[in-house]
Amino acid sequence: MVARSEFLSAVFDGREFDEHAVFSPNFKGKYVDNERGLRLLDSHDDGWLYCVSSVRWHGGRVHSRLRDLRRAYVLPLDDIGTKSRAPSVEPSYILETSEGNYQYGYLLEPYDVSNDRGANYYDGCLRAMAEAGYNDQGCIGAHRMIKMPGAINHKNKFVTRVTKWSPELRYSLKKLMKQFGVKAQRVSRKSAAEGHVSDLRNVKDPLYDWLVERGVKGHNDTFVYITCPWEFEHSSRGVVSGTGYSPLDYGVEGRQFKCMHGHCAQRGMAELLQWAATQGFDVSGLDDLEVLHNRLLRSAMRGYNNRRTTATTV
Numbered sequence: 001m002v003a004r005s006e007f008l009s010a011v012f013d014g015r016e017f018d019e020h021a022v023f024s025p026n027f028k029g030k031y032v033d034n035e036r037g038l039r040l041l042d043s044h045d046d047g048w049l050y051c052v053s054s055v056r057w058h059g060g061r062v063h064s065r066l067r068d069l070r071r072a073y074v075l076p077l078d079d080i081g082t083k084s085r086a087p088s089v090e091p092s093y094i095l096e097t098s099e100g101n102y103q104y105g106y107l108l109e110p111y112d113v114s115n116d117r118g119a120n121y122y123d124g125c126l127r128a129m130a131e132a133g134y135n136d137q138g139c140i141g142a143h144r145m146i147k148m149p150g151a152i153n154h155k156n157k158f159v160t161r162v163t164k165w166s167p168e169l170r171y172s173l174k175k176l177m178k179q180f181g182v183k184a185q186r187v188s189r190k191s192a193a194e195g196h197v198s199d200l201r202n203v204k205d206p207l208y209d210w211l212v213e214r215g216v217k218g219h220n221d222t223f224v225y226i227t228c229p230w231e232f233e234h235s236s237r238g239v240v241s242g243t244g245y246s247p248l249d250y251g252v253e254g255r256q257f258k259c260m261h262g263h264c265a266q267r268g269m270a271e272l273l274q275w276a277a278t279q280g281f282d283v284s285g286l287d288d289l290e291v292l293h294n295r296l297l298r299s300a301m302r303g304y305n306n307r308r309t310t311a312t313t314v
């Protein structure tokens with residue numbers, strides 16, 4: 001069994017003094033590879049994820065958003081054995097992520113993703129691999145958080161395990177794509193610098209994709225209009241722009257849910273996510289865990305304060 005800290009230091013071998021590996025125990029903040037972070041990483045069993053790219057970190061809060069990325073160290077291919085098939089190039093590691101389901105990791109000669117061009121090329125590689133049937137469609141983006149060894153799935157108690165470990169295999173990203181025989185897709189997202197997306201076609205948000213599948217009713221520059229999950233509680237129905245979801249970083253940072261109807265005034269992302277989970281949406285696929293976590297906290301606090309206010313005014 002490869003210890004998690006040992007795994008990380010092998011993946012990020014050769015990083016410079018101002019590059020940090022980022023990891024997260026699922027919904028409970030993000031940590032970097034300093035003494036404190038690494039101690040927690042090895043001692044605490046949880047659904048550990050790590051970011052495929054190193055980040056800048058100057059103390060304080062840890063982010064793995066696009067504008068803080070430095071260099072990508074691994075190209076992951078997800079769901080091999082179930083949704084995707086195995087390519088013929090030998091991976092640096094194989095991680096069993098659920099029974100009979102594997103993630104192939106190809107360690108990279110550090111690839112610069114600190115600018116739009118680099119981040120888009122890297123993203124284009126993952127997208128093209130998905131298109132070719134070698135990767136899960138949702139496993140994209142240079143800021144992607146992916147599973148680590150010894151990560152617990154709290155739902156079914158499965159613990160991820162390394163079934164192949166050859167960290168000496170390290171590839172140049174461009175040559176690797178040639179070996180795969182796959183051409184990187186063109187991606188022209190412009191957000192590495194500002195973290196905002198102005199075109200819905202460039203949104204990378206599994207929850208948005210899922211809502212689109214269920215049907216959306218138009219959009220403005222921040223929200224897409226959706227059918228309110230709680231429409232049965234509304235007193236007036238059929239107002240097209242009454243209920244909106246703002247996809248990840250579209251117009252504003254993070255995600256938002258708003259419904260103008262009275263019964264929904266207190267509902268936000270926490271409620272929308274809870275509802276989506278009951279409808280079969282896999283919440284664990286969301287990768288901006290910290291932003292989400294903070295929103296859930298704020299929303300829970302709002303609910304708490306509102307109950308208190310109501311209690312004292314009645």
Ligand SMILES: [Zn+2]
Nearest residue numbers: 228259261264
């Ligand atoms: Zn509503």
